[in-house]
Every structure is written in C-alpha cells, then in structure tokens.
Amino acid sequence: MRRFILGWRPNVARWAILLVLLTALTAGPALAHCDSLDGPVVTAARSALESGDLTPVLKWVLPEHESGVREAFSRSRSVRQQGPEARELADRWFFETVVRLHRAGEGFPYTGLQPQGAPIEPVILAADSALASGSGDELVHHLSDAVAEGIRERFRAALAAKEHSEDSVEAGRHYVAAYVELTHYVEALDSLVAGHGNVHGAETDDSHGHR
Template sequence: MRKFPLPALLATILMGLSTLPLAAHCDALDGPVVTAARQALAKGDVNPVLAWVKGEDEAQIRAAFARTLKVGALGPEAKELAETYFFETLVRVHRAGEGAPYTGLKPAGLDLGPAIPAADKAMASGDLKPVFELMHGVLKPGLEARFKEARATRSQATSDPASGRKAVAAYVDFLHYVDGVYQAAAGGGAHAEGAEAEAHAAPAKPEPHHQH
C-alpha cells in the first residue's frame, strides 16, 4: 500500500480554516505580540513581552526595551521610530524561537480567515463550542467525500486490475485522511509515528467485488 504524507492531508483539511499562515497573526501590528509590546511600553514594564520569547533571549529583549524607552523620550518622531524598532526586534526574536523566519511586520486588519479569530474569541469568552463547530464543518465534507468514494469504488470494482487499483487508491486515501487527522489531534510526535507505522505494517487490501 502506498503511504501518503500526512502533512499534505492536514494541509488540505486546514486550507479552509485560514487564508493566511498563522505567522501573520503574530507578525501583525494588531497581533498579540505587538499588542503586548505596546502595553509594556505604555507601562514602562518589560515583563508583559518576556513570555513571547525564550529564556535565553530575555536579555536581548530587555536591552532593546531599555533602548526604546531611552530614545523614545527624545521626542514624538524618535518615539515612533524606537517603538517600531522594538516591535520588529520582539517579533523577529519570537519567530526565531519558533524556528520560523521573520518576514517583517504585517499591517493591522489582515483577513486571517475564520479559525484564528474564533480561537481568540474562545480564549476571551471561555466558550469553545464555536471552535468545535467550525472544525467539524471543515472536517465533515472531506471525510464524507472520501468515505463515499471508497465505498463506491469498492462496490463497483471488477476483476479488471485497473478497476481494483481505483478501489484500492480510494480506500488508501480515506484511510490516511482519517489517520492523519487522528494523529494530528492526538498530538503527533514519536509515539504517534510509532503507532502509525504499526497500523500500516500489514494493511489489508480490500477485495474487489466482482460484477457478473
């Protein structure tokens, strides 16, 4: 049985959830990282932003914060330039800590699709139900379509090898779609990879139903 890459399956599932990478949320001028930076600068307290960087990067952010406050005291224009410098530094270090490249600050008001706003709203309200409904609405069509295709091609398969291959291909697509979603939801990692390998070590090939 051919094994299809799980990341490709997950990308298909999640495509409808957001029109932009999650990075755009963190990099935006109205995103959580810059929002925390604005609050820190307004209070003169660096602590609100330190949670967004790794411990080994804390000294760098503290130094940048101190420089920003010092330069910002020179006047409005200097303050604007200094704050932009701090926003860029903080976001760049945050992204590096995630192992991701920094591509510059993004403007406020970006269309992030439905998923990220829904998740943020759930965090604020404490109600996760809308997120469950959103995820279900995206998963259900893909799951149903693959299931129906696998069932249909199996029932219509004949002794012709091409017909059998079509049935097997649809079966494999359905199987890996389900497994890919499950592994991602279960957390992935080494344990999930081991379970996946075991599950597919000796896959059962569906027997074509012969039509007379």
C-alpha cells in the same frame, strides 16, 4: 512494509495531508495572527514601550529568547527618546524583534509584520471569541463540523472508487489515491488529537502508524 505511493514517502504524505487539513479548517487567508500590527504580540509590545513594564511581553517568547527581548526593549526605550522619527523606528524594530522571536519559538520563520486590519483565519477569530465569552462550544462546533465533512467527503470518494478498483489498472490507481487521501487524513487527525502531532513543525519519527 514501507510504502511509496505515487512518489510520496509516508511521513511526507501524512504531514502534507495535515497541512491541507489545517488549511481547510481555517478556510481563510493563511496569515499569522501574531504577525499583525494589531495582533496580541505587538499590542503587548506597544503597551510595554509606553508603560516601561516589559512583563506582559515576556509570556509571548520562550525563556531562551527572553534576554534578546530585554536587550531590544532597553535599546528601543533609549532610542525613542531622541525624537518622533527615532521613536517610530525604535518602536517598529522592537515589534519586529518580539514577533520574530515569538515565531521562532513556534518553529516558524519570521516573514515580516502584517498591517493593521490584515485578514485573520476564521478559526483563530473563533478561538479568540471563545476565550472572550468564556465558552468553547462554538469553537468546538466550528472545528467538529469541518472535520466531519472532511472525513465524509474523503470516505465517499474512496468508497465510490473502490467499487471499480478492479476494472483496470487506472481505476485501481484511482482507488489507491483516494484510499491514501482518506487514511492519511484520519491518521493525521488521530495523531493531532492524541497529542503526537505538532502544528509548529512536522515530526520526523515514522516508526509507527500506517505503512
């Protein structure tokens, strides 16, 4: 039985909850880490222009985008020899090209380069810190605590609403809304943990799961 709760299609509702979940976990400005001028993608691109070695940049793009990066690299290296202003413009264009193709590989649109020092999501900083330290414990705690609180909060709301769900139609609808919030939240979590979720683009198959 397919479900249409409050005008929401099941698959749309599920992915809306997942987006809310990811936003809650990051708990910070929604700026892309790899879009910033001091992010890892631009840092690699800047180093490549100075050294002439493009290899460190290529890992940031998909194989099908490699030729575009190579062409941009060659042109930028040539143009930047024409003076300071040309160098600045060529560098910027190369940075934008690499970031745009990197974002395309992630399934996201390119929205421009963020300035140096732009806010980065706390969860991304935690991941970078974990990789730098060689221990993922703090990252696990960071996410586990956020997920646990998200489940508890939605469970408490659904349980409280359930107690009065038969009092009136309005109360019943309030319970259904809380129930949908809880079940879609845990369903999105389960899908993500199982590897079925794709944070870089919503899946379209709605042939399984809660209906």
